[in-house]
Amino acid sequence: MLPTRLTRESFSDFGDVIEISEKAEHFTINDGYTERYHDLAQVDVMAKGGRTLINIFRSSPLDKPLAIKMMERHPLSSQAFMPLGDEDYLVVVAPAGDFDSSKIKVFLASSKQGVNYHPGTWHHYCLAVNNTSDFMVIDRGGDGENCDAITLDGSLVIEI
Amino acid sequence: MLPTRLTRESFSDFGDVIEISEKAEHFTINDGYTERYHDLAQVDVMAKGGRTLINIFRSSPLDKPLAIKMMERHPLSSQAFMPLGDEDYLVVVAPAGDFDSSKIKVFLASSKQGVNYHPGTWHHYCLAVNNTSDFMVIDRGGDGENCDAITLDGSLVIEI
Numbered sequence: 001m002l003p004t005r006l007t008r009e010s011f012s013d014f015g016d017v018i019e020i021s022e023k024a025e026h027f028t029i030n031d032g033y034t035e036r037y038h039d040l041a042q043v044d045v046m047a048k049g050g051r052t053l054i055n056i057f058r059s060s061p062l063d064k065p066l067a068i069k070m071m072e073r074h075p076l077s078s079q080a081f082m083p084l085g086d087e088d089y090l091v092v093v094a095p096a097g098d099f100d101s102s103k104i105k106v107f108l109a110s111s112k113q114g115v116n117y118h119p120g121t122w123h124h125y126c127l128a129v130n131n132t133s134d135f136m137v138i139d140r141g142g143d144g145e146n147c148d149a150i151t152l153d154g155s156l157v158i159e160i
Numbered sequence: 161m162l163p164t165r166l167t168r169e170s171f172s173d174f175g176d177v178i179e180i181s182e183k184a185e186h187f188t189i190n191d192g193y194t195e196r197y198h199d200l201a202q203v204d205v206m207a208k209g210g211r212t213l214i215n216i217f218r219s220s221p222l223d224k225p226l227a228i229k230m231m232e233r234h235p236l237s238s239q240a241f242m243p244l245g246d247e248d249y250l251v252v253v254a255p256a257g258d259f260d261s262s263k264i265k266v267f268l269a270s271s272k273q274g275v276n277y278h279p280g281t282w283h284h285y286c287l288a289v290n291n292t293s294d295f296m297v298i299d300r301g302g303d304g305e306n307c308d309a310i311t312l313d314g315s316l317v318i319e320i
Contacts, residue, residue, distance in 0.1 A: 034217050052298070053203070084244065136296055
């Protein structure tokens, strides 16, 4: 499967794209020295006494050919990833609800784009493409089972 | 005033340093492909019905010489900044409580270090040093007055 370029519109069934865009609400602050691109993602982490966590993930690229062998979802919360370097990365998702492998979508995200998976969106974990990549991750802390994972047969291979 | 290098210890009276560090709690996830540096900052945004916002700030450098002419604080919430590029930046803070200009500290943060101001910590706004700089910002949305600002005479000049 070939990835398509990540856009706000193409990703809207799965979550938010976090990026500087004229389509986003934005306004000038700090005596004119800063443009604030405002409220770019729906952070949804409060279920069952949850709280917002800030983390950094350091991810190694998967082996090539890049076969998709798992997907996961967080039923209780959103999870946002923002790249901290200049590495593009892959985003593999399927709609919330009963998992349907025929509905998997593969996006190529630029290093200037973050994603925020909405609660329940099926996704592969962080997919660095070429080099070790760091991401700032905003997710949930708190009690409750918040990760369902399923195993796939690896027949879906991403061409990059 | 000359800035000092930002460290977790030197900043502990003002907030958290968000960085990959062996001193942080961290563990391996994602079939061994990711190291998670966990819960790096105290996100405190829930007062008076607040919620977590994800934003991007695009900041221009101030004119040189770099005179400090204001400070602000957010009494209801923390505010976290993580650089998205490879630009170092300045962090100017003073302790929470009655503002005391004799207690201002100036730190030089690397592009690999974020900061999270705790509620009430006095700080200057984003201080890009040389070039336009983008930051991911985690702060609060919701009602209530959440920004106190004071004007300074500009006699404090940062040497860089």
